[in-house]
Amino acid sequence: MLTQQKQTVAVGLSIERIDGIPKVTGRALYTRDIKLPHMLYAKIKRSNHPFARIINVNCSKAQELNGVKTFVVGKDFAPMSNEDTPPLARDRVQYLGQAVVAVAADNLQIAERAAELVEIEYEPLPALLEPMLSMSAGSPILSPGLNNFRNVGNYLHIIKGNVNDGFSKADLIIENEFSTVAESQFQMEPLSFLARPDTDGGVTLWATSSGTSKVKYEVSSYLRLDPRKVRVLITFLGGWFGSKEENHLSAVCAALALKSKRPVKLELTRAETMTASGVRHPSIISIKDGISRGGVIIARAIRATYDGGAYGSLGNLMVKNAVMTASNVYSIPNFEVEVYRVYTTRVPGSAKRAPLGFQMAFAIESQMDSVARRLNLDPVDFRLRHVLRNGELNSMGEETIGMSYEVALSKVAKEIGWKASEPPLEYPWKKGKGIALAAKWGYSAPNQASVRVNADGSIDVFAPIIENGQGTYTGILQLVAEEFRIPVEMVNIASLIEGSSSEWGIGTGARASQQMANLGPAVIAACKEAKRSIAHVAASALGVDETDIAVEDGKIYSLSKPSRQMKIKDVFIQGSILLGSPIYVPPHGHGEFRGSSTYLKKIGHFDPKNGQLEDGRASPYYITVAQAIELAVNIETGNVKVMKVAAAMDVGKAINPELVRGQIEGSVMMGLNAALSEELIFSEGSIVNANLADYKLLTSLDTPEILPFILETPYEQGPWGARGAGEASILPTAAAVRNAVYDATGKWINSLPITPEKIVES
């Protein structure tokens, strides 16, 4: 309580990134930058069929090549009980580009040549490249256990009220279908892995992955290794955005290293990375609204079909993203959402910033505008009429807490000059404004942290923190610095090994907008425990009660009698190592001044019949986001120039405001890319534009003015009230663009991306 009344020393301040100097000088090490002596290079032989039975794999020609060391194939890996994605295909391939054989050789050229020489005999099967085909009767089943489900791997259904009643009472029905396409995460660092066999039969892995725990679990399971013998190091990541969730190449690299008894480096090309990372799920989402005479939506039915591609290891979590996005924001008395994730023989649908939720938000926020315009109502007013108020139940029967829909929407509308009348642009440019609103849920999982107090008052943090650019290293250090009220420079992440995140403790890593919200509380609790352990020793020295002691800025003092104080150093015992300088050790009986904590926020249960919440909460928190976009459309060419984006996000508390603004800006830019340009184009299951000449990304010349606004409605259990910040701001962007294009041209484009051609030709 006391610290909250004081001026903070770290939390809420835009402290420079602690990883800034290594990055700006090019010294920051990424997995691709690491080499080991006697290292082999690996190359993967990939399937050239979308769907085929593997008849035979013949490595003999490749084996003859000078410098080839070893091969691994699908049967070298144990099948995992709850996951159906094999690191290398076993009996059949289910998408074009799937990894089948891996080879390790003295150098990359030999490995590449060897991979070319590997002969795989296939018996092609009829490909299932679209969900509708895949779901049709008689289609081959793509995953064991789906026989009765026609390749629907995951399904969620939420029912509130009775939509059919609602539609029959409605005065107007408006139904639209929206579609989205496959996109690449296109993190700038292509996937890279390095494995070193260890003397105990285990392996040390450097992996471009989003968390150590997941890699450790996967690799030890696939290779039937004692998990304690799988050591995982995660260097700085050259972007992430979901690209490292679905690949299981850590296990392949580790298997090659163990088999060859040499370190092995596996570096994917850009084109391989675009396949191996999985793609954003293509989707078709239809929304049917029943509207009353008064202009209120009284019934809404959403049916969403996502193309899950060949495998589905995170499918359960991802369909949850879709229903969570659909079930919040608006209060609609009769509501139903059905989400299907369907197996096809395409590149697996994977995580990309707000997976499945992004598609859903595009559909819903597009529908909101289509309905509002049809009713001749202002899209902002129409949304305000429907938003959930705090205290109301959302469509899953969960109480709405800490949301700021009205504030966020009004803020961005004001900043973009929503109702301002402005002079028209010079022909052929037409100006348009669009708005959208959304909410992102917060994933919950256990996280562990520990801190150790040193005699000089500095703090060592041990935690499975992953830094992929979002700034969590800095943010976590700020939490610790605040607890001890010391400068951030006095806090050190001691669990880093050679600059890499280690598998210290359990952690969710950098995914699903939750690292700060889940790891942060563990870190703070650990700090508090460490302070209690100091107070325990200091109490007798100061002659006060333990509870009367504060630790601040390297000092320990009595709260009631502030003159009674001592330095942190004084609770330590001075000793020396032989003739060296004095060192300070914790007193006998305590070992060290340390605090540790595991944090887990439990999630409630759902009624399987209607998806209604039975107890607890569906999500620990939701993040409100609203965006308003001003753009210009060249009505001759269809080119869109986005001029301004006002983006509000309620993060609860910005531990480091500039870093949070960075997340808003980056999400908006990625959303604009998806709205206007990004599309993986397939031909017979093969990606035909796996390069930057044909897969267009926006550059500095396309960037608009982005105005990020941080809202801070506290999330009670969050560190200082913080929620996550990584993904939410991508949710509204594409719909806001689509709605602005309508404002400019009078054309509704219901499919992403909104290309110049679609604008001209529609």
Added chain:
Amino acid sequence: MRIRTVVNNETLDLEISLSNSLLELLRDILGLTGTKKGCDFGGCGMCTVLVEDKPVFSCITPAWRAEGKRITTIEGVGIRDNHHLHPIQAEMLKNFAFQCGYCTPSMVLVAKSLLQENPSPTEQEVKEALSGVICRCTGYSRYVKAVLAAAETMKKGLELDI
């Protein structure tokens, strides 16, 4: 084959292969890993280095083209010390210009080349100069802001020198 080249002001005699790219020369032969690989064919800009002060894609520049040329990589910019960053680096840090850092070396180099040729660029000129380096984390605007700020700092520095 052997070539003589100057990398970050150091004259080097190097043994290279005819098929090596300049990127391979820098990363694999010299161990200068600040220059990154992002795509394979000059599309993303991660591999940007300066040849005779002009930005090029090192991944599609043959290593033998370095013969007799002056190459600048990120390792040759500023001094690797907290207090002696190049003004461009210092402003990028101050403006929270980057996140994951993978494109940052290239951004620093294209900015350096720009400011050398044009000490007072407009915002549009900065955007043009940075347009060959893709950044996936940010909205680019903080990079632009940082380069404009660095231009100001450098002009002041120049005045002080005079």
Added chain:
Amino acid sequence: MFNPIELRKPSTLLEAVSDLATYGFDARIIAGNTALYELAAQGGLDDVHILIDSSRLGLDYIRSGTDGRLHVGATTTFSQLAKNKHCLQGRNAALGEAASRISPPQIRNMGTIGGSISIGLPFLDMPVTLLALDAEINVMSKDGRKTIKIDDFFVDYFTTALNPEDLITEIVFPEEDGSSEKKEEERGGNSQRSVGFSAFIKIGRTTVDFAVINCAVCLEIERHESKSKSPLVEKARVALGCVGNKPIRRRDIEALLENSELNRATIESAALLPVDFEPSPSIHASPSYKKKMITVSVREALYTLLDRMNSATPIS
């Protein structure tokens, strides 16, 4: 697999053409190298074992010749073109414009004018521009020098009129004021000469992109003294890229423009002449969209030219 075994570094044109004569199909001239590795990865250079470096041949120049024509060395980079005043004004303005629209800057610093026409890719910006500007390609081989008219230069995807032993030395553009000796003779030595203008238009999906449609137009108009009169078009060259296996000329539009006054009505009717061919589809655009963009780009080019003519200082 691309596996070069020898690098030739000729320092004179004679050495270069001798190398080309010796190695023929086995050799490739290396200029900007911007496309080489991608071609190699696609298996297009498996037969190439000799690389011939063109950077020591002294071919990176832009100069006004004694013949009054603009001479651009084959290894001149796009950056050089984009900055040179000769390429930014009058009849050659499209050259500088096209060069500056080639993106991003790193590619402008590397890529060369000679390389970008010799590769034979119909969607690049230089081929269409040179076609509109009526450039001539000066070529040297062991057998001597020859000149290839740009109209004869492009043949098919990856195919030009060059033989394996040919080296492009320079690209020559007609006199900046557009008139040829012959025309002057035809007019019986009349002092009235024509003046040339050109413009380049590129439509892409994003700012840094290859063209979906690129269009270059060069008009030679009768030199006039008053701005009040619409300029009279004497000669027109309207070129389009991205429509087929090579850049093409719209001779129907050219015919309409020639001997007409360039004004709003002429521009509209020229731009709206039906596109009576089917542009080749690409993953970037359908034929239908390309057709519309042809109309848009031709119109924009012509209006740009009219503006330029009107703001040009009348010279008596």
